[in-house]
Amino acid sequence: MDWGALHTILGGVNKHSTSIGKIWLTVLFIFRIMILVVAAERVWGDEQDDFICNTLQPGCKNVCYDHFFPISHIRLWALQLIFVSTPALLVAMHVAYRRHEKKRQFRKGDQKCEYKDIEEIKKQRFRIEGSLWWTYTSSIFFRLVFEAVFMYAFYFMYDGFRMPRLMKCNAWPCPNTVDCFVSRPTEKTVFTIFMIAVSSICILLNVAELCYLLTKFFLRRSKKAGNAKRHPNHENKEETKQNEMNELISDSCQNTVIGFSS
Amino acid sequence: MRWGFLCDLLSGVNKYSTGIGRIWVAVVFIFRLLVYIVAAENIWKYEHDEFECNIKQPGCENVCFDHFFPVSHISLWALQLIMVSTPSLLVVFHVAYREKREKHHNQKLYRSPGEIDGGLLHTYLISLILKMGLEIVFLVLFYKLYNGFKVPRLVKCDIRPCPSTVECFISKPTEKMIFLCFLVATSCLCIVLNLSELSYLIFKYSIKCYLKRYIKKRQ
Numbered sequence: 108m109d110w111g112a113l114h115t116i117l118g119g120v121n122k123h124s125t126s127i128g129k130i131w132l133t134v135l136f137i138f139r140i141m142i143l144v145v146a147a148e149r150v151w152g153d154e155q156d157d158f159i160c161n162t163l164q165p166g167c168k169n170v171c172y173d174h175f176f177p178i179s180h181i182r183l184w185a186l187q188l189i190f191v192s193t194p195a196l197l198v199a200m201h202v203a204y205r206r207h208e209k210k211r212q213f214r215k216g217d218q219k220c221e222y223k224d225i226e227e228i229k230k231q232r233f234r235i236e237g238s239l240w241w242t243y244t245s246s247i248f249f250r251l252v253f254e255a256v257f258m259y260a261f262y263f264m265y266d267g268f269r270m271p272r273l274m275k276c277n278a279w280p281c282p283n284t285v286d287c288f289v290s291r292p293t294e295k296t297v298f299t300i301f302m303i304a305v306s307s308i309c310i311l312l313n314v315a316e317l318c319y320l321l322t323k324f325f326l327r328r329s330k331k332a333g334n335a336k337r338h339p340n341h342e343n344k345e346e347t348k349q350n351e352m353n354e355l356i357s358d359s360c361q362n363t364v365i366g367f368s369s
Numbered sequence: 370m371r372w373g374f375l376c377d378l379l380s381g382v383n384k385y386s387t388g389i390g391r392i393w394v395a396v397v398f399i400f401r402l403l404v405y406i407v408a409a410e411n412i413w414k415y416e417h418d419e420f421e422c423n424i425k426q427p428g429c430e431n432v433c434f435d436h437f438f439p440v441s442h443i444s445l446w447a448l449q450l451i452m453v454s455t456p457s458l459l460v461v462f463h464v465a466y467r468e469k470r471e472k473h474h475n476q477k478l479y480r481s482p483g484e485i486d487g488g489l490l491h492t493y494l495i496s497l498i499l500k501m502g503l504e505i506v507f508l509v510l511f512y513k514l515y516n517g518f519k520v521p522r523l524v525k526c527d528i529r530p531c532p533s534t535v536e537c538f539i540s541k542p543t544e545k546m547i548f549l550c551f552l553v554a555t556s557c558l559c560i561v562l563n564l565s566e567l568s569y570l571i572f573k574y575s576i577k578c579y580l581k582r583y584i585k586k587r588q
Contacts, residue, residue, distance in 0.1 A: 177547070178543065179544060182548075189403060189407075200392075280523075280538075
């Protein structure tokens with residue numbers, strides 16, 4: 108189990124995402140996870156070994172390091188990436204549940220469901236409508252919340268996004284105020300700024316996707332209301348409901364193109 | 370033989386689980402196994418090298434480290450992950466047994482070998498109880514071994530060959546404590562999920578049983 112396994116899990120969700128969602132996933136894997144694994148882990152690899160304090164007092168270095176780095180940047184990013192990726196699983200679970208229901212209907216020999224075989228159900232791509240829309244929108248909302256929380260935690264813990272070269276420490280057992288030097292501060296600052304920038308891009312993508320989904324939702328609603336107003340004499344209430352049900356059933360049973368075209 | 374084996378085992382069991390069981394598998398994979406491999410392992414990697422005592426006496430550091438960390442947090446964490454995943458093997462064995470029986474008798478003995486009913490339901494319930502029990506045992510073990518879930522910055526040690534009471538400093542105590550709290554939180558979440566699944570299954574099958582009897586009585 109590693110980042111590759113997460114990629115496999117989230118890749119499955121990709122099929123049912125909007126175009127913006129797919130871009131978000133690509134940015135996540137290439138500009139965040141890959142950079143973390145390939146570059147950032149090497150930069151932070153020797154962080155405690157090369158954290159040097161200007162004293163021979165045993166224990167001073169340990170205590171000062173712990174004071175200035177309660178949790179390492181690398182670990183915080185790893186946790187952020189895990190938490191930010193997890194809401195997509197809600198969508199994966201919802202899709203799996205829908206597929207399971209379709210398979211059940213198919214096995215019962217339900218005539219409403221027009222599938223040729225089970226393979227078609229497995230490969231079907233669902234449109235983001237109805238309850239799936241709510242699940243998808245909630246997952247984007249949670250992503251935004253987690254991104255914001257972690258960015259704030261970063262800013263709060265490290266007093267900004269810069270890594271200083273020198274830190275002054277007087278925690279016991281350091282005998283007095285001791286100078287401690289961080290290893291590779293510039294490289295770490297560069298990577299920190301890069302990761303923060305990419306987080307911000309991901310936040311913008313999520314906001315854009317949320318706006319897009321909300322716009323589609325309201326447009327669809329106003330279209331339905333408009334249609335109902337145009338034909339009030341031809342259909343009574345029950346007929347309208349029946350027509351809507353039939354529409355929903357035939358919609359959900361058809362194979363559709365991946366997500367929405369932009 | 371690494372964590373991939375555990376992943377395969379749990380993915381295999383997923384087929385026979387309820388919805389809550391699948392959420393449990395997802396929590397174990399993502400919030401426990403992935404966090405362990407990607408983050409936690411590296412924090413404890415050099416814990417012995419970075420454990421520093423305020424003394425030059427040879428052997429003192431070794432003895433003090435061994436006294437305060439009889440079993441490392443990370444080893445206990447790994448053991449917990451393995452033990453908690455193992456009861457799922459009971460379900461796998463039972464399903465395999467059912468399938469073998471059907472093949473041997475060459476007739477359909479069960480509605481579906483993987484469906485949770487009859488004996489398989491009992492096996493599944495036992496595996497849930499074992500999982501919960503093991504989680505609680507490990508949490509209690511963590512609590513007893515380390516006097517709570519805190520990791521102190523400094524420990525005082527006066528075991529031979531340390532000549533007097535010596536101060537020893539633990540590396541990255543705050544980071545270790547954060548991840549320990551994360552471990553405890555996810556363990557508790559898993560216990561809650563197992564308990565809900567247990568209650569759900571007991572409730573569902575009691576209602577089924579009761580309805581069957583009621584229909585029989587009426588006939």
